[in-house]
Amino acid sequence: MHEKLDEIQAIHDQQLRWGFRALIIIGFFAVLISLSRASVVGWKNIMALHIGIYLIVVATVLLERYFSFSLRASLLIGMIFILGVSGIAAWGLAGFGIPALIISCVLCTIFFGFRAGVVSAITSAVCFALISMAFRFNFLSLDFDPNIYLNSTSAWAAGFITIVLSVGLVVISLGTISNKLSELIIKLDQRNHELLGLNEKLLEEIQERERLAQEKSALQTKLRRAEKMEVVANVAGGVAHDLNNVLAGAVGYPDIICMKLPPDSPLRESLEKMKKSGLKAAAIVSDLLTLVRRGLVIRKITNINLLVSEYLDSPEFEKLKSYHPDVEFETFRDENLWNMEGSPIHILKTIMNLISNGAESMSGKGKLTLTTRNQNITKAFPGYNGEITPGEYVVLEVTDTGSGMSPEDMENVFEPFYSKKVMGKSGTGLGMTVVWGTVKDHDGHIEIQSKEGQGTSISIYFPASRKEIVDSETLPNLEDYRGNGESILVIDDVPEQREVAVELLTTLGYSARALPNGETALQYLQDFPADLILLDMIMYPGMDGLDTYKEIARRYPSQRTIIATGYCETERVKQAQKLGCGNCLVKPFTLEKLGKTVKSELTSKRLL
Template sequence: MTIQKSGEKAAVIVQDLLTLARRGVSITDVLNLNHIISEQLKSPEFEKLISFYPDVKAKTDLEKDLLNIKGSAAHLSKSVMNILSNAAEAMPGGGTVLISTENLYLDRPIKGYNHVESGEYVTVTFSDTGMGIPEEDAKRIFEPFYTKKVMGRSGTGLGMAVVWGTVKDHKGYIDIQSMVGKGTTFTLYFPVTREEIAKDESLLPIVDYMGKGELILVVDDVEEQREIATGMLRKLGYSVTSVSSGEEAVEYLKTDSADLIVLDMIMDPGINGRETYERIISLYPNQKAIIASGFSETDDVKAAQKLGAGQYIKKPYTLEKIGIAVKDELKK
């Protein structure tokens, strides 16, 4: 190794040490991970990485309406680069790393490498077609300087420790799925913020989907989700009432009315969204409703729509998305 290359290597290690040392920075900037990923893939650092691994291809599948998070752009950019470097080094003969983002609502905790609590998240997933990580190594991959390979051109032995520290500072979670000989998938979970970065000219003017005081009934078993929906709908000019179960919704409608129901599909304990809607339309056949769920369009969702329910919107949703769905359904 030449003196120049030794110096460059030392500089990279120092940079990673500084990133680790600066843990606990104020995570207050409103950011969008799609922007951070797109910028990183155009960066000189990424171009340099690909010059070392020309047969490695990076592809993206970024959610169009990705929600924002609060964070540090510098630390997140560094983490994206470190995972991409790790993926490239795992594919010495070439391969593909797919970077995808998604809005995700978990109404139940999930167990993985981390125990991920319920809530609203933005996820970013890195899936490579590399060598994979043995289970015993995966357990230690985030330890500083833990590696079973010769340091690559981009490696410092601190890269994944930086990722771990950054995710934890952002109050997030990490999951790893790996199969030796097949590849590895890292999924990072970051809590959503409802704050906006800045006025986005591509968004519809809010006046286009404002309400006129119509009464909306929100039905959801999760208090936080009721509060989010209620806050958004009131901001849009609607009167809002919320209940925590399908049974409560049916009882409410026996004595009161609603212009539209925002209906969660999976509620526990008690009846689910489909059965709730069945009971409601047996009393009021023309009752308007839209469906909100953290899961994809299940058979229950489709069954409710066949009975007359309107649009399905996936949690977590934006103000614009729920606003347009409610406005469109009320027009029918």
């Protein structure tokens, strides 16, 4: 703004210089004309005034660097005004007074603004009126013959020069203003375009900041959710480890006792129930391991339709239907459904938990629909757990007509123990958390659509596979697991685990010995070699399973070893297997599972 004012002031200053220089030219001719008039009409006082004003103009031009703009402009306008008033008073309408007054008004408007121009115009009009009244009432009179003056060459020359120079001064001033205003308008237009461009950039920046703020908020939400899940997962992992160790006896001893009982013993039924209870508890621990997402997952090619059929034919589904007799269950399964690679047991649990969760959301009559389909996604779109990327997917969708979910429920639906189900009918409260862990383990995606009072639809996207399903091998009977007196060393820090393992191995025909830690085991192996070592991965205090195996592999490179873990498949387990350690056996193990794993390791070909 200040720059524009400075430009306008510079224009006025230039015009003022031109005005003074034009006045010097006009004054020069005016002096000559005055001297010429003196020869016609005689010497007059106004001629002396002309000469005096001309000298002032010349002096002002010479000393203009010492005078301010306002002073020089006032001098110019004042002198032209005096020339106009004196001209009218001395020469009447025959002189140059009227053009001089007009020029003074124009210059006053240009240099000092509209208000100053109005004041100048009023002042000129008043002076003209007073002089005309003075002539009218004979206070003033022409002391020369107008006819002689008007017929003189000097009068016409004076009029011509006055009109040309006066009009030229006005035209130059107004033209300069017009040109400069045009330049200013062009600059202003350019500036407006620049401002519009800056405004667009500012809007884009604001939109980008809003987008980044939304992304930041979404990431913070995901981070909080992940941190919450991680805390619960760490707790669950520790609990799973301890529970698996505790369950060793509940699952293992019934097998040992049954092996010693006659086939018709009435105790067998009770022992089987005890074993089943232990296995159910182990299944809950398996859910916790899925939550931790470090559980031992055996992946194979499977088909979700087969797993759906397996669940619909199970006692668990019949039990669920008995709890919800007014709920209609309907399925739509794609007959050409693609296969997928994954853990059948975890996917089966996912199907079970989704159906159970949907049924629980309907308090009375309702309808639950399970759909399977193929979907080839060509363009990514947002899901519950992030963007659903392009690719071929097998989709499992469960839709209910229940109560729906509020935004808060949507936010927390996969958190452990966040449940509104009926106590005693709805499992552990980990169902949807297990679904979350399973989907993440299989690199899948989740999409949820729900409105309060209108039901919920949950779609699970599993990556599809074009591989064919391989028929499972027929499991051998228990006699195939029996040993021939091979020596097996059990290394475990939990006494109950050592006792159960030794009992089971002895029952299977092996010669078993148990030690509590890696340090003792290394000393034992110096004198008593073993055909196979059953090594616990997590042991306190002292050497854990990985450190123990590293030392065993260094001393006895051909030593056969399998890992037993009550926690999960950690990086340390994988490191041990990379060093040459064999299979991993998950606690609590049954007689059949232990026998199969040991037999497999003893009969396998070992690369030295």
